[in-house]
Amino acid sequence: MNSALAPVMRLVPVLRNLVRTHRLERASPERLDAERRRLLVRLVRHAQADVPRYRELIAPETAAAFRGPEDLPSLPTLDRAEFHDRAPEELLAAGFTTANTKAGTTSGSSGIPITIRNSEHDLGYLRASYLYDMLASGLRPWDRMAYFRVTPFLRHPLERFGLLRTFHIDTSTTLDDQVEAFLAARPTFLVGFPHVIASVVEELERRGVRYGAARRVLFGGERLTPTARARVLGHLGARCHEVYASVEVFTIARTCRRGALHLRAADVVVELEQDDGSVVPADGTRAAEGEILVTRLHSEAMPLIRYRLGDRVAVGPADCGCGRHTPVVLRVQGRSQDRFRGVDGREFYADFLTYAVQDFAEVSRMQLVQERPGQVTVRVVLAAGSELAGAGVAGAGVAGAGVAEAGTTVTERIAAAVREAVPGFDVRVEAVRSIAPEANGKIRIVKVERAATG
Ligand SMILES: [Zn+2]
Numbered sequence: 421m422n423s424a425l426a427p428v429m430r431l432v433p434v435l436r437n438l439v440r441t442h443r444l445e446r447a448s449p450e451r452l453d454a455e456r457r458r459l460l461v462r463l464v465r466h467a468q469a470d471v472p473r474y475r476e477l478i479a480p481e482t483a484a485a486f487r488g489p490e491d492l493p494s495l496p497t498l499d500r501a502e503f504h505d506r507a508p509e510e511l512l513a514a515g516f517t518t519a520n521t522k523a524g525t526t527s528g529s530s531g532i533p534i535t536i537r538n539s540e541h542d543l544g545y546l547r548a549s550y551l552y553d554m555l556a557s558g559l560r561p562w563d564r565m566a567y568f569r570v571t572p573f574l575r576h577p578l579e580r581f582g583l584l585r586t587f588h589i590d591t592s593t594t595l596d597d598q599v600e601a602f603l604a605a606r607p608t609f610l611v612g613f614p615h616v617i618a619s620v621v622e623e624l625e626r627r628g629v630r631y632g633a634a635r636r637v638l639f640g641g642e643r644l645t646p647t648a649r650a651r652v653l654g655h656l657g658a659r660c661h662e663v664y665a666s667v668e669v670f671t672i673a674r675t676c677r678r679g680a681l682h683l684r685a686a687d688v689v690v691e692l693e694q695d696d697g698s699v700v701p702a703d704g705t706r707a708a709e710g711e712i713l714v715t716r717l718h719s720e721a722m723p724l725i726r727y728r729l730g731d732r733v734a735v736g737p738a739d740c741g742c743g744r745h746t747p748v749v750l751r752v753q754g755r756s757q758d759r760f761r762g763v764d765g766r767e768f769y770a771d772f773l774t775y776a777v778q779d780f781a782e783v784s785r786m787q788l789v790q791e792r793p794g795q796v797t798v799r800v801v802l803a804a805g806s807e808l809a810g811a812g813v814a815g816a817g818v819a820g821a822g823v824a825e826a827g828t829t830v831t832e833r834i835a836a837a838v839r840e841a842v843p844g845f846d847v848r849v850e851a852v853r854s855i856a857p858e859a860n861g862k863i864r865i866v867k868v869e870r871a872a873t874g
Pocket residue numbers: 676677678679680682740741742743744
């Protein structure tokens with residue numbers, strides 16, 4: 421099982437996982453529950469028996485008595501800092517080393533970069549879940565796939581047969597280079613951060629180029645305003661799917677045909693830590709919101725149990741009606757540490773403010789930045805044509821103004837809407853040409869740039 425890593429991607433474990441995923445996709449709640457239980461009990465016992473850090477954290481009798489998701493509260497949560505502060509050997513299971521596992525490293529744009537190590541077995545699951553994301557999003561063997569991302573990726577063996585040809589659109593290059601790479605690749609299936617794909621599409625529009633070859637777009641990693649989303653899909657004439665995934669725990673949720681973002685309940689166990697500190701399972705029996713804790717059921721090399729991913733998530737009941745019996749993710753909000761502070765010291769998750777901004781059809785991109793308590797700068801990129809409605813800066817230094825009147829510019833109206841949502845805040849709205857992404861290529865919609873957050 422823990423053999424040395426293969427130099428090329430192994431196909432058999434990928435196919436095996438693919439078949440399993442497909443079988444479980446529309447499984448009954450009872451079947452899903454049995455599968456989760458089986459994998460979870462195995463994972464917890466494995467972690468306690470074979471991982472040095474978990475031997476410290478979990479007593480043997482706790483692992484022996486563990487029966488399923490309902491017993492998760494008896495186990496500690498796993499903080500991101502553990503991966504930073506500890507040697508890999510403390511978190512790796514017996515038999516696994518840094519030599520026979522492969523590292524997956526987060527960008528660290530929202531804190532410290534962390535490295536998770538995966539065995540060949542774990543990678544078989546990872547690759548299958550990625551491939552299944554594509555297939556469930558309508559991928560066909562003859563599709564030409566464009567990955568909009570910063571880092572290159574492993575080629576897969578099917579390309580030798582002319583199947584699923586992949587192209588890397590390096591999003592760290594200039595927009596001109598990206599457009600050139602895109603047109604040269606002639607992709608039919610686009611995968612990447614929404615704002616990056618939107619930038620390329622907007623540039624094509626500006627040049628008067630109509631690109632009609634794209635069939636599907638798979639968005640992941642961030643939220644796009646409805647205006648930008650409609651423009652991308654309108655120009656491409658493509659259908660859109662979405663995934664919620666991370667480097668550490670892989671795909672957590674994926675959209676169905678109806679657009680509902682279903683939790684992958686056979687592969688991850690999700691709990692939500694609510695604001696009052698209580699933890700509830702995201703099992704589809706009730707709606708809940710809080711900081712997400714993820715247990716990755718396939719993580720033999722470096723078990724991830726109750727891992728604190730850092731996102732704030734709202735999950736609703738399992739009532740989609742598409743044939744899947746899994747809970748639906750209603751909202752994925754930004755990193756939970758992005759909390760704004762009022763002048764009175766009160767802290768709150770600022771994601772709700774973004775809805776006040778994106779409600780304006782003129783807004784193509786946005787970013788809300790707090791530089792000091794009680795203040796917010798809203799940067800907006802306006803959709804083409806709406807500059808006439810009022811570019812520039814609104815509300816500089818003005819706090820607590822009333823509701824906007826007719827005839828005001830769009831930036832003034834946005835400022836008024838934000839002020840209404842956070843009365844007393846110093847709100848400044850700037851129309852900008854672009855919003856700079858973080859090093860990983862993602863745009864952080866809510867960002868705190870205070871000198872010290874302590
Ligand atoms: Zn559905």
